[in-house]
Ligand code: ACM
């Protein structure tokens with residue numbers, strides 16, 4: 001045949017019309033989180049259009065289909081119909097398959113039909129959420145999207161969760177978050193196939209749920225004196241009668257709405273009603289349920305230790321709590337009812353006549369057994385209503401209640417112990433699951449509680465501990481992230497702390513452990529960032545932040561600085577001192593060696609341009625770098641910093657005193673001698689310290705420098721004094737002692753501690769570096 005003009009046009013038209021279906025998908029196009037248990041990619045694809053139908057049999061299936069239908073309504077303005085009879089093609093069929101476990105699903109996509117099989121609502125929902133993640137990221141847009149093909153690859157997925165408790169806890173007490181944010185969070189949990197939202201509704205700083213029988217719980221307990229302009233631990237105790245304007249609570253109608261909304265997203269909402277401690281807000285409303293029965297105010301911020309707790313001696317306390325829990329159980333269908341149980345300081349119980357009487361009549365030997373009595377009594381009540389009590393791992397102390405489930409937070413120890421005793425456990429160890437911890441280098445992040453839990457560490461979490469027996473492992477229901485909100489005043493900051501770390505946790509809790517690989521996960525995470533951008537989530541980009549690791553060579557005193565971020569394939573480039581960070585920057589290959597004060601500027605690059613945050617740090621080289629330090633007064637084992645090298649390793653501490661760069665003394669002065677090895681001309685010594693009076697950390701009141709050439713006879717070179725000042729802020733300062741330039745081989749530095757805090761406790765002195773110039 002001759003190649004006529006008409007024929008060429010025909011070929012072109014055919015090519016154009018068929019090329020949509022000819023798009024070849026590869027494994028790189030499949031970026032699902034959490035990763036499915038089994039997945040097979042096949043040739044071909046299914047394309048959605050305005051005539052695509054959902055073929056359903058019941059309301060639950062319609063509910064699941066609506067998640068996707070509402071997305072298409074937004075991005076394409078299509079009204080995708082749900083029908084009972086299958087058309088000839090172009091439909092998504094929901095098929096009940098009772099052989100599948102709850103929450104499991106099978107997804108089969110071919111050119112004409114998508115089939116989702118499941119045995120319950122959650123399974124259908126997860127099938128739909130998987131389709132949503134297979135679609136282009138633009139499906140998450142909140143406006144119409146043009147010029148796009150809504151196409152997914154032909155694929156077969158057989159999927160089921162590894163754990164049945166896949167949770168997130170929101171602390172809505174320390175800062176109250178409005179209902180709308182809770183609903184949004186529920187959507188985002190379902191998107192990652194998480195199924196539990198734990199609401200921490202009660203704590204010292206606010207009672208957040210309406211209880212009809214005890215209206216003062218919210219009239220009084222939900223409000224505190226507004227001191228949001230001060231750091232959490234620097235807030236004074238409000239006086240009785242002071243106007244309390246900061247707070248909020250959920251009405252019972254709000255709670256019903258939250259619970260119903262969650263149900264439609266496969267999420268169980270677990271209420272937490274703290275007891276016997278973390279309840280100052282309740283005692284402020286009803287002091288009669290405490291031992292002292294004295295009026296107190298709702299604290300505006302940090303409160304430690306927590307001594308105003310419920311009285312375990314008065315029967316009225318238990319009647320009150322049973323009434324509260326009755327209303328709570330009417331609102332929350334959750335099988336599990338959380339009663340807190342953590343961090344009770346039981347000093348009042350030791351002197352309260354009611355508590356003492358209780359101990360006598362019940363034959364209890366100590367206040368730990370009294371707490372155990374308290375929880376056991378509540379457990380009897382909760383189980384009599386057909387529910388299960390869950391509490392923080394302190395409920396193990398003094399003996400665990402028979403039907404209780406334990407949430408292990410002080411590491412995994414509580415989980416090991418409870419599972420050994422045959423109890424179910426949920427693992428949420430602070431080390432991996434506390435999303436109030438920092439997720440990037442502390443000096444580049446917003447203020448957080450402390451700790452360091454980057455997303456790669458969350459990804460390493462495993463709820464089943466290696467030392468567990470098979471029997472113990474069976475008691476592990478799953479895991480949970482906890483977002484304590486002391487330092488999280490806004491929903492935007494809450495999003496920042498949750499995302500993207502929740503993404504990693506969802507894979508830990510859903511996907512088979514054998515498939516876990518950080519380097520395989522990170523491209524999927526980057527794809528998820530695009531989806532979070534469309535969803536308008538203020539997720540942290542800390543994984544791109546460059547951090548440094550510094551080492552001092554003791555012999556040559558050369559400092560080597562390594563640069564890294566969370567992604568092993570990053571193109572990191574840097575420049576030194578005043579050079580500009582542009583396309584001439586040096587690609588980072590090996591540690592940078594420094595022998596003088598140097599500024600390093602660095603960033604991750606993409607297409608020869610810096611992306612994300614630029615990291616800039618000046619390394620102040622000084623005459624004591626790498627030199628030996630002898631401690632005449634020993635630092636505390638709790639804050640060892642970098643050990644013997646801490647004072648001369650040029651690494652400075654941050655405002656987070658837990659960052660591992662601080663050495664600390666409690667109730668004691670710092671006294672050290674630095675050996676400069678040879679007589680060295682010096683005229684200035686500075687001591688780096690921090691003031692953080694909430695947790696009892698105070699600047700030194702005096703810094704004294706003495707010099708010697710033999711290490712035995714020291715002469716004072718200079719001294720500075722500083723009076724103790726009340727300071728509500730967290731600060732860093734160098735205490736500089738200048739003196740006449742002179743030669744010395746040994747430098748003795750004494751920093752005087754205030755030793756005792758104004759209220760009589762031991763005061764800490766923190767030091768990160770001694771700079772000798
Ligand atoms: C807790 O973090 N106190 C459970």
Ligand code: ZN
Nearest residue numbers: 291311352355
């Ligand atoms: Zn008492």
